[in-house]
Amino acid sequence: MGKIATKNELQKRGIGIPDMLCETCDFEEENANHLFAKCVTARSIWWNIFSWLKIPWQTNLDSLQEILDLIQNSPGAKTWKRHVHMIAIATVWRIWNVRNRRIFEGEGISVQKAVDLIKEDSFIWKLRSPPSLLRSPPSLLRSPPSLLRSPPQKPYVYLKNVCI
Numbered sequence: 001m002g003k004i005a006t007k008n009e010l011q012k013r014g015i016g017i018p019d020m021l022c023e024t025c026d027f028e029e030e031n032a033n034h035l036f037a038k039c040v041t042a043r044s045i046w047w048n049i050f051s052w053l054k055i056p057w058q059t060n061l062d063s064l065q066e067i068l069d070l071i072q073n074s075p076g077a078k079t080w081k082r083h084v085h086m087i088a089i090a091t092v093w094r095i096w097n098v099r100n101r102r103i104f105e106g107e108g109i110s111v112q113k114a115v116d117l118i119k120e121d122s123f124i125w126k127l128r129s130p131p132s133l134l135r136s137p138p139s140l141l142r143s144p145p146s147l148l149r150s151p152p153q154k155p156y157v158y159l160k161n162v163c164i
């Protein structure tokens with residue numbers, strides 16, 4: 001994460017940054033951990049994603065690594081773990097995108113809109129996954145209707161909902 005061009009990293013590289021505060025909350029210095037894990041916007045987005053994935057949120061999560069570990073260590077089959085890993089990457093990417101839109105286009109988007117976009121990104125990325133990922137049964141796209149009524153321990157159901 002030290003490579004990402006947050007304000008503190010740019011300053012370390014000798015680039016003059018007039019305002020070190022986070023562009024999203026305007027409250028704390030912008031560094032990778034703040035931007036992706038501690039900022040109120042990032043936490044709201046993660047909370048929604050955890051809720052979508054039916055993974056219990058923990059308020060004491062203090063770093064992106066802790067958030068990713070919690071997602072990766074949540075119980076589930078191998079296929080499920082691949083899906084949540086992809087969703088976690090989509091979430092990090094979208095938080096970075098929200099920040100950049102605010103800085104470079106002067107355009108903020110709501111947490112709900114960001115969450116909707118993460119769900120869309122995850123679904124599109126899933127469709128573009130290598131065939132080996134899609135082959136693992138039950139496939140996202142070939143799930144029989146009965147899976148739509150499955151309990152939360154079959155999280156691909158929620159992915160399926162994205163395209164409905």
Ligand SMILES: [Zn+2]
Pocket residue numbers: 022023024025026027028034035038039040041
């Ligand atoms: Zn912030």
